Amino acid sequence: MASRLFYAIQLELLDYRNFLEFLCEYQLTSEPLRVDTVIIKKPPELHIDKKLARIFKEFNLVEYKSLEDYLSINDFYKVYGYACPYAALNDVSIIGLTLAFVLSRSPRELIKHLLEVRGYAITETYPEIREVLGDIVPIQIIKSKKLSSLDNLWLKSLTGGLDLE
Secondary structure (H helix, E strand, O other): OHHHHHHHHHHHOHHHHHHOOOOOOOOOOOOOOOOOEEEEOOOOOOOOOOHHHOOOOOEEEEEEOOOOOOOOHHHHHHHHHHHHHHHHHOOOOHHHEEEEEEEOOOOHHHHHHHHHOOOOEEEEEEOOEEEEEOOOOOEEEEEHHHOOOOOOHHHHHOOOOOOOO
């Protein structure tokens, strides 16, 4: 079926063929799509008394960036793009998903992009958590360096920022 479309659309755009490139059944990725962690709440209405889980819905996709890495605009869109196939392949509603990014470094370029290009609002719900508002999928950015070791010992330990106590 795709090859029919491939040839039909080439014929439709025949007058522009010297300026266009057509690729049939183009493979988008060389590796399987993979998100770092998926958290599924069972039961979905479970209340989790942790700041980082405040926006959690039934299905929560979490991406982690190490101390050496940063969250680029492309990284954001890659993970953002996982939400749709995850919902479709698992037969869940897109409005039942959240996205969380856990990182050490402040994503200044991404924040600027989300505000200026996407027109989102960003609120700092806690010193360590920014919530991105304006999308159907709730999104949060968690700065692991600023997490309290009392409330988030294990996530904080990923930064190497724990003292001996």
